[in-house]
Amino acid sequence: MYRIGELAKQFDVNTDTLRYYEKEGLLVPSSVASNGYRMYSSADAKTLGVILRAKAIGFSLSDIKTLLSIEVDKANKECLDVKLVVDDKLDQVNAKIDELQTFQRSLKRLSDACCGGHESAQDCTILQALESESFTILSECHHD
Amino acid sequence: MYRIGELAKQFDVNTDTLRYYEKEGLLVPSSVASNGYRMYSSADAKTLGVILRAKAIGFSLSDIKTLLSIEVDKANKECLDVKLVVDDKLDQVNAKIDELQTFQRSLKRLSDACCGGHESAQDCTILQALESESFTILSECHHD
DNA sequence: CTTGACCTTAGAGTTTACTCCAAGGTTTAT
DNA sequence: ATAAACCTTGGAGTAAACTCTAAGGTCAAG
Structure with missing residues (x-):
C-alpha cells in the first residue's frame, strides 16, 4: 500500500x-x-x-476511461470492442496529421518565398501573400 | 463603412x-x-x-497579433522579422507532426496486432500491450 | 512540544478561441 | 405604435488536463 x-x-x-x-x-x-x-x-x-x-x-483521459472499463470486464468484451477504440483514435490522429501537413506546406511555401534578409519588410512576399485574397487557394492547391 | x-x-x-x-x-x-x-x-x-x-x-491569434504589428510598421521592419515568425511556427508544426506520427505508429502497431474479432477480450493483444511495462519501448523503437 | 513533511477538502485559475446570455438601447418597416 | 432586426455592455460557460491555493488535520523526529 x-x-x-x-x-x-x-x-x-x-x-x-x-x-x-x-x-x-x-x-x-x-x-x-x-x-x-x-x-x-x-x-x-x-x-x-x-x-x-x-x-x-495519444489517448485522451476519456478514451482511457473507456479502455479501463473494458479491461475490468474483459470476460464479457470482445477484441472488436478494444480495436474500435484504437482505430477511432488512429483516425483522429491521422486527420490531425493531415491538417498539420496542410499548415506545413503553406508555411514552407511562405518561408521559401521570403529572402529573410535585412531588406525592408515593405515588399516582403510573406506579408504580400497574407494580404492577397487569392492566397487561400495556396492552402488548397494539390497540383504541386 | x-x-x-x-x-x-x-x-x-x-x-x-x-x-x-x-x-x-x-x-x-x-x-x-x-x-x-x-x-x-x-x-x-x-x-x-x-x-x-x-x-x-495555422497561426494562433497571438502569432497573428505579432504579424499585424509588423504589418503596421512595415517601413521599419525587415523581412527577417517576418520570416522568423513563420519559421518559428513551422518548427512548432513540425514538432507537433513528429509527435503525432509517434502516436500513429504506436496505434497502428496495436491495431495491426489485434484480430478485432468476436473473440473474448481476455487475451486481447492491445490490452496486454497496455498492461506490459515494456510497452513504452515500442513508442521509442526506431529499428522497425 | 514544536517543527516539518505529509495528508485532507473545496474551490479557483490556467490556456485558447470563442460562444452564449441577459438586459437594454436603436433603427426600420408596417 | 409596435414588432423585428439590429446594436450595446458585462459577464459566464465551453473543452482538456491539470495546477495551485487556503485552511486545516496527521505523524515522526528531536
Missing part, C-alpha cells in the same frame, strides 16, 4: 494529478486509511502504469 | 468573434458611430481577411 505522495513519486506525477484522476473515475484508491489518507494497492499502481502508457501513445 | 453584423456576414464569422478580436487587440474598428455602433472601414475588412487567412494556415 502506498500513500498518494509515494505513488506520485514512483510514477513522477503530481499528487494533484492523482486526485484529479480519482475525480474523473480513472484511478480510485482501493482503500482509505482511518486518518482519511488515500491508500493505493499494487493493482492500483499497475492501473496507473496503464493510464500513463495509454496517455503516452 | 460596415456595421459589425454586415462585416460578420461578409466573412462568415460570428459578431461575438469580431468583438473578441477587438478585445484581443487584433481588429479595432476604425470608428464608433454616435449611437455607439462599431463602424468598420474597408481597411478593417482587409485586415480581417489577413487574420482569417493567417488562421487558416
